[in-house]
Amino acid sequence: MSAQHDQHFRAVENLIYEWARAIDEDRVEAIAALLLPDGRYTVQSRFNHDRGLPMAIIDARSAAQLRDRIKSMRVANIYEPHHYRHILSGVQIVGEADGVLQVRSNYLVVRTMSLDGDMAIFSTGQCHDEVLITPEGPRFKKRLFLYDSRIIETLLVIPL
Amino acid sequence: MSAQHDQHFRAVENLIYEWARAIDEDRVEAIAALLLPDGRYTVQSRFNHDRGLPMAIIDARSAAQLRDRIKSMRVANIYEPHHYRHILSGVQIVGEADGVLQVRSNYLVVRTMSLDGDMAIFSTGQCHDEVLITPEGPRFKKRLFLYDSRIIETLLVIPL
Amino acid sequence: MSAQHDQHFRAVENLIYEWARAIDEDRVEAIAALLLPDGRYTVQSRFNHDRGLPMAIIDARSAAQLRDRIKSMRVANIYEPHHYRHILSGVQIVGEADGVLQVRSNYLVVRTMSLDGDMAIFSTGQCHDEVLITPEGPRFKKRLFLYDSRIIETLLVIPL
Numbered sequence: 001m002s003a004q005h006d007q008h009f010r011a012v013e014n015l016i017y018e019w020a021r022a023i024d025e026d027r028v029e030a031i032a033a034l035l036l037p038d039g040r041y042t043v044q045s046r047f048n049h050d051r052g053l054p055m056a057i058i059d060a061r062s063a064a065q066l067r068d069r070i071k072s073m074r075v076a077n078i079y080e081p082h083h084y085r086h087i088l089s090g091v092q093i094v095g096e097a098d099g100v101l102q103v104r105s106n107y108l109v110v111r112t113m114s115l116d117g118d119m120a121i122f123s124t125g126q127c128h129d130e131v132l133i134t135p136e137g138p139r140f141k142k143r144l145f146l147y148d149s150r151i152i153e154t155l156l157v158i159p160l
Numbered sequence: 161m162s163a164q165h166d167q168h169f170r171a172v173e174n175l176i177y178e179w180a181r182a183i184d185e186d187r188v189e190a191i192a193a194l195l196l197p198d199g200r201y202t203v204q205s206r207f208n209h210d211r212g213l214p215m216a217i218i219d220a221r222s223a224a225q226l227r228d229r230i231k232s233m234r235v236a237n238i239y240e241p242h243h244y245r246h247i248l249s250g251v252q253i254v255g256e257a258d259g260v261l262q263v264r265s266n267y268l269v270v271r272t273m274s275l276d277g278d279m280a281i282f283s284t285g286q287c288h289d290e291v292l293i294t295p296e297g298p299r300f301k302k303r304l305f306l307y308d309s310r311i312i313e314t315l316l317v318i319p320l
Numbered sequence: 321m322s323a324q325h326d327q328h329f330r331a332v333e334n335l336i337y338e339w340a341r342a343i344d345e346d347r348v349e350a351i352a353a354l355l356l357p358d359g360r361y362t363v364q365s366r367f368n369h370d371r372g373l374p375m376a377i378i379d380a381r382s383a384a385q386l387r388d389r390i391k392s393m394r395v396a397n398i399y400e401p402h403h404y405r406h407i408l409s410g411v412q413i414v415g416e417a418d419g420v421l422q423v424r425s426n427y428l429v430v431r432t433m434s435l436d437g438d439m440a441i442f443s444t445g446q447c448h449d450e451v452l453i454t455p456e457g458p459r460f461k462k463r464l465f466l467y468d469s470r471i472i473e474t475l476l477v478i479p480l
Contacts, residue, residue: 014252017251017252020266085268085308086250087249087268088249088250089247090340090406092341106344106405106407108428110308112309116311118309119308121441124439125405126405149439151438151439180426181412184426272469279469
């Protein structure tokens with residue numbers, strides 16, 4: 001780790017925690033403010049990513065598009081109520097190019113159904129993030145969630 | 161994060177880890193020393209907390225009361241032997257009032273039964289902690305475990 | 321935590337994350353370089369360790385022996401393809417003797433089968449590590465994985 005990485009480490013780790021906490025506390029709208037206006041948020045299988053296949057289950061190409069998706073979750077989608085719990089680990093700054101930090105971390109999301117209380121591991125995987133340090137603090141230029149399992153539930157309403 | 165938060169962050173994170181490790185290593189008595197004498201330790205459902213309902217499954221109003229509960233676990237309770245593994249993540253200092261730090265973190269506890277080795281996710285949720293920096297190091301003024309699922313097993317012998 | 325511990329904490333935490341990421345990204349060979357040439361890597365049940373019983377399911381007494389084991393995984397073992405996701409937490413430096421840091425952390429490994437996508441908690445437990453700060457950075461002198469459950473699947477091909 002360079003001194004530069006060291007200096008930003010805590011702020012980057014906190015950014016990643018902040019995203020997760022906003023979702024877990026049902027303040028999902030707040031994540032859009034952590035993505036740069038022209039940032040990108042993608043959820044893709046590890047299988048497809050390893051083979052360079054483009055198919056992804058979410059691919060928002062701006063903060064506005066992400067905001068749209070969250071709005072549809074709030075007003076349009078019909079689904080059984082549930083919430084997430086993010087367990088994150090292993091945040092590492094693995095590189096830097098043109099002032100953008102390359103960051104890796106692991107995630108595990110437990111989903112709890114509100115009605116019957118059923119808990120299950122919903123998704124695990126790795127995040128490939130690009131983070132820019134702005135005067136307002138670090139922001140995501142890119143968030144790529146690579147999930148481990150090829151089995152996808154039809155239900156991915158709440159963003160990861 | 162203010163500089164004040166930054167300064168205390170590692171010590172607070174370590175306090176949270178210390179609590180969990182004491183339980184996982186079956187040194188449960190040690191957690192009472194991490195709670196201020198007039199501190200409070202509560203385990204409550206997210207459901208009740210969100211609605212301002214007071215019911216909690218554990219609510220110890222002092223370190224002495226917590227010590228009592230641990231003693232009853234050791235000498236009075238009859239239960240199938242098991243132990244916990246705490247996986248913690250996302251420690252954030254989210255505020256400060258009157259020298260007390262407001263802290264959030266996520267937890268996941270896996271329970272392993274000693275006899276048949278059965279492992280299961282026992283509980284997930286969020287901690288709302290209040291931490292005071294004392295000359296002996298940080299101590300909990302308040303630990304509130306908010307668990308995600310409305311389904312409670314009858315068996316909550318070992319504190320979270 | 322002494323100032324010495326504080327100074328090395330991030331580097332030690334990063335070493336632990338690096339080991340896990342190498343395995344999760346299927347660069348398993350890379351972990352051997354994180355172990356000192358005469359280092360030791362052991363996977364043992366908590367049950368046996370608590371009783372001083374010597375039996376372990378992996379016990380590599382040098383980096384070369386670990387390299388051997390990884391090679392046999394690549395070229396000799398026949399097994400259903402799968403990969404791991406490590407979720408780590410609670411890294412603490414708990415002592416120091418003769419320049420070697422004593423480190424504790426918790427782990428949870430989710431295993432995903434490549435063919436049918438089945439995910440399960442494969443192992444949880446605690447790491448007892450001894451870490452030496454070398455001019456090239458921190459390295460493991462000893463990695464001891466103590467797993468919680470007495471039930472072992474026959475399949476432990478990929479190192480933890």
